[in-house]
Amino acid sequence: MPGRIVVSTGMLHTLDDAEHEVLLAHERAHLTGHHYAFVALAQIGAAANPLLRPLAIAVTYTIERWADERAATTTRDRARVARSVGKAALAARHSPAGLRGAAMGILGRRSGLAGAGPVPRRVAALLAPPLGKHPAFAAATAAVLAAAALATAEAAHDLHRLLETIGAW
Structure with a gap:
Protein backbone atom coordinates (compact mmCIF):
# COMPACT_ATOMS: atom_id res chain seq x y z
CA MET A 1 0.00 0.00 0.00
CA LYS A 133 31.29 5.75 4.44
CA HIS A 134 33.02 3.81 7.20
CA PRO A 135 33.07 0.06 6.56
CA ALA A 136 34.53 -0.48 10.04
CA PHE A 137 31.35 0.94 11.61
CA ALA A 138 29.20 -1.36 9.48
CA ALA A 139 31.33 -4.35 10.49
CA ALA A 140 31.20 -3.36 14.17
CA THR A 141 27.42 -2.97 13.99
CA ALA A 142 27.06 -6.39 12.37
CA ALA A 143 29.30 -7.92 15.04
CA VAL A 144 27.29 -6.35 17.87
CA LEU A 145 24.01 -7.54 16.32
CA ALA A 146 25.39 -11.04 15.87
CA ALA A 147 26.62 -11.11 19.48
CA ALA A 148 23.21 -9.92 20.71
CA ALA A 149 21.44 -12.60 18.67
CA LEU A 150 23.78 -15.31 19.97
CA ALA A 151 23.37 -14.11 23.56
CA THR A 152 19.59 -14.13 23.17
CA ALA A 153 19.64 -17.66 21.76
CA GLU A 154 21.94 -18.83 24.57
CA ALA A 155 19.68 -17.24 27.20
CA ALA A 156 16.61 -18.92 25.67
CA HIS A 157 18.44 -22.27 25.67
CA ASP A 158 19.48 -21.81 29.30
CA LEU A 159 15.90 -20.94 30.28
CA HIS A 160 14.63 -24.04 28.49
CA ARG A 161 17.15 -26.25 30.32
CA LEU A 162 16.26 -24.63 33.65
CA LEU A 163 12.56 -25.26 33.11
CA GLU A 164 13.28 -28.88 32.14
CA THR A 165 15.42 -29.32 35.27
CA ILE A 166 12.71 -28.09 37.63
CA GLY A 167 10.09 -30.15 35.78
CA ALA A 168 8.03 -27.22 34.62
CA TRP A 169 8.24 -28.28 30.99
Whole structure:
Protein backbone atom coordinates (compact mmCIF):
# COMPACT_ATOMS: atom_id res chain seq x y z
CA MET A 1 0.00 0.00 0.00
CA PRO A 2 1.52 3.35 -0.98
CA GLY A 3 1.88 5.94 1.73
CA ARG A 4 0.60 9.48 1.74
CA ILE A 5 2.29 12.76 2.51
CA VAL A 6 0.15 15.34 4.25
CA VAL A 7 1.39 18.92 4.39
CA SER A 8 -0.47 21.83 5.93
CA THR A 9 -1.40 24.79 3.76
CA GLY A 10 0.47 26.99 6.24
CA MET A 11 3.67 25.04 5.57
CA LEU A 12 3.10 25.22 1.82
CA HIS A 13 2.60 28.98 2.03
CA THR A 14 5.73 29.38 4.17
CA LEU A 15 8.05 27.49 1.82
CA ASP A 16 8.84 28.46 -1.78
CA ASP A 17 8.74 26.02 -4.71
CA ALA A 18 12.35 24.90 -4.31
CA GLU A 19 11.73 24.28 -0.61
CA HIS A 20 8.57 22.29 -1.48
CA GLU A 21 10.85 19.95 -3.43
CA VAL A 22 13.05 19.55 -0.34
CA LEU A 23 10.04 18.98 1.93
CA LEU A 24 8.63 16.31 -0.36
CA ALA A 25 12.02 14.60 -0.76
CA HIS A 26 12.40 14.55 3.03
CA GLU A 27 8.91 13.12 3.55
CA ARG A 28 9.33 10.58 0.74
CA ALA A 29 12.48 9.38 2.50
CA HIS A 30 10.39 8.73 5.60
CA LEU A 31 7.87 6.76 3.53
CA THR A 32 10.30 4.68 1.52
CA GLY A 33 12.54 4.02 4.53
CA HIS A 34 9.56 2.94 6.68
CA HIS A 35 10.86 5.28 9.37
CA TYR A 36 7.57 5.07 11.26
CA ALA A 37 8.45 1.47 12.17
CA PHE A 38 11.80 2.43 13.71
CA VAL A 39 10.20 5.23 15.72
CA ALA A 40 7.29 3.02 16.82
CA LEU A 41 9.61 0.23 17.99
CA ALA A 42 11.79 2.69 19.90
CA GLN A 43 8.73 4.25 21.54
CA ILE A 44 7.32 0.84 22.48
CA GLY A 45 10.68 -0.07 24.01
CA ALA A 46 10.73 3.20 25.94
CA ALA A 47 7.17 2.61 27.15
CA ALA A 48 8.16 -0.86 28.36
CA ASN A 49 11.41 0.32 29.93
CA PRO A 50 11.73 4.02 30.84
CA LEU A 51 15.51 3.69 30.81
CA LEU A 52 15.21 3.43 27.02
CA ARG A 53 13.69 6.92 26.64
CA PRO A 54 17.03 8.51 25.65
CA LEU A 55 17.40 5.82 22.99
CA ALA A 56 13.89 6.53 21.65
CA ILE A 57 14.71 10.24 21.48
CA ALA A 58 17.98 9.46 19.70
CA VAL A 59 16.16 7.23 17.21
CA THR A 60 13.71 10.04 16.42
CA TYR A 61 16.58 12.47 15.83
CA THR A 62 18.50 9.97 13.73
CA ILE A 63 15.44 9.25 11.59
CA GLU A 64 15.12 12.98 10.85
CA ARG A 65 18.82 13.18 9.94
CA TRP A 66 18.41 10.14 7.71
CA ALA A 67 15.56 11.84 5.85
CA ASP A 68 17.58 15.09 5.69
CA GLU A 69 20.49 13.28 4.05
CA ARG A 70 18.19 11.52 1.58
CA ALA A 71 16.64 14.89 0.68
CA ALA A 72 20.13 16.36 0.23
CA THR A 73 21.08 13.47 -2.05
CA THR A 74 17.84 13.81 -4.04
CA THR A 75 18.01 17.58 -4.47
CA ARG A 76 21.84 17.72 -4.66
CA ASP A 77 21.82 20.90 -2.58
CA ARG A 78 22.72 20.48 1.10
CA ALA A 79 22.50 24.23 1.76
CA ARG A 80 18.95 24.42 0.37
CA VAL A 81 17.94 21.45 2.51
CA ALA A 82 19.48 23.15 5.57
CA ARG A 83 17.56 26.39 4.85
CA SER A 84 14.34 24.46 4.31
CA VAL A 85 14.73 22.52 7.56
CA GLY A 86 15.32 25.73 9.50
CA LYS A 87 12.48 27.58 7.80
CA ALA A 88 10.05 24.68 8.31
CA ALA A 89 11.03 24.43 11.99
CA LEU A 90 10.39 28.14 12.48
CA ALA A 91 7.02 27.83 10.75
CA ALA A 92 6.09 24.79 12.86
CA ARG A 93 7.18 26.59 16.04
CA HIS A 94 4.65 29.33 15.36
CA SER A 95 1.87 26.88 14.54
CA PRO A 96 -0.72 26.04 17.23
CA ALA A 97 0.22 22.36 17.42
CA GLY A 98 3.89 22.88 16.70
CA LEU A 99 6.01 19.97 15.60
CA ARG A 100 8.38 20.38 18.48
CA GLY A 101 10.23 17.75 20.39
CA ALA A 102 13.44 17.37 22.27
CA ALA A 103 15.90 15.04 20.62
CA MET A 104 19.45 14.11 21.24
CA GLY A 105 21.88 11.97 19.34
CA ILE A 106 23.90 9.36 21.13
CA LEU A 107 26.67 9.47 18.55
CA GLY A 108 27.58 12.30 16.30
CA ARG A 109 30.12 14.98 15.60
CA ARG A 110 31.61 16.71 18.56
CA SER A 111 30.94 20.41 18.20
CA GLY A 112 29.81 23.50 20.05
CA LEU A 113 26.26 22.44 19.18
CA ALA A 114 26.27 19.48 21.57
CA GLY A 115 23.81 21.25 23.87
CA ALA A 116 21.75 22.78 21.05
CA GLY A 117 18.33 21.56 20.07
CA PRO A 118 17.75 19.08 17.27
CA VAL A 119 17.05 21.59 14.50
CA PRO A 120 20.27 23.63 14.89
CA ARG A 121 22.22 20.35 14.98
CA ARG A 122 20.43 19.10 11.85
CA VAL A 123 21.13 22.37 10.01
CA ALA A 124 24.79 22.34 11.11
CA ALA A 125 25.18 18.75 9.92
CA LEU A 126 23.72 19.66 6.53
CA LEU A 127 26.01 22.67 6.19
CA ALA A 128 29.07 20.55 6.99
CA PRO A 129 30.59 18.27 4.37
CA PRO A 130 28.84 14.88 4.24
CA LEU A 131 30.39 12.08 6.24
CA GLY A 132 32.17 9.41 4.26
CA LYS A 133 31.29 5.75 4.44
CA HIS A 134 33.02 3.81 7.20
CA PRO A 135 33.07 0.06 6.56
CA ALA A 136 34.53 -0.48 10.04
CA PHE A 137 31.35 0.94 11.61
CA ALA A 138 29.20 -1.36 9.48
CA ALA A 139 31.33 -4.35 10.49
CA ALA A 140 31.20 -3.36 14.17
CA THR A 141 27.42 -2.97 13.99
CA ALA A 142 27.06 -6.39 12.37
CA ALA A 143 29.30 -7.92 15.04
CA VAL A 144 27.29 -6.35 17.87
CA LEU A 145 24.01 -7.54 16.32
CA ALA A 146 25.39 -11.04 15.87
CA ALA A 147 26.62 -11.11 19.48
CA ALA A 148 23.21 -9.92 20.71
CA ALA A 149 21.44 -12.60 18.67
CA LEU A 150 23.78 -15.31 19.97
CA ALA A 151 23.37 -14.11 23.56
CA THR A 152 19.59 -14.13 23.17
CA ALA A 153 19.64 -17.66 21.76
CA GLU A 154 21.94 -18.83 24.57
CA ALA A 155 19.68 -17.24 27.20
CA ALA A 156 16.61 -18.92 25.67
CA HIS A 157 18.44 -22.27 25.67
CA ASP A 158 19.48 -21.81 29.30
CA LEU A 159 15.90 -20.94 30.28
CA HIS A 160 14.63 -24.04 28.49
CA ARG A 161 17.15 -26.25 30.32
CA LEU A 162 16.26 -24.63 33.65
CA LEU A 163 12.56 -25.26 33.11
CA GLU A 164 13.28 -28.88 32.14
CA THR A 165 15.42 -29.32 35.27
CA ILE A 166 12.71 -28.09 37.63
CA GLY A 167 10.09 -30.15 35.78
CA ALA A 168 8.03 -27.22 34.62
CA TRP A 169 8.24 -28.28 30.99
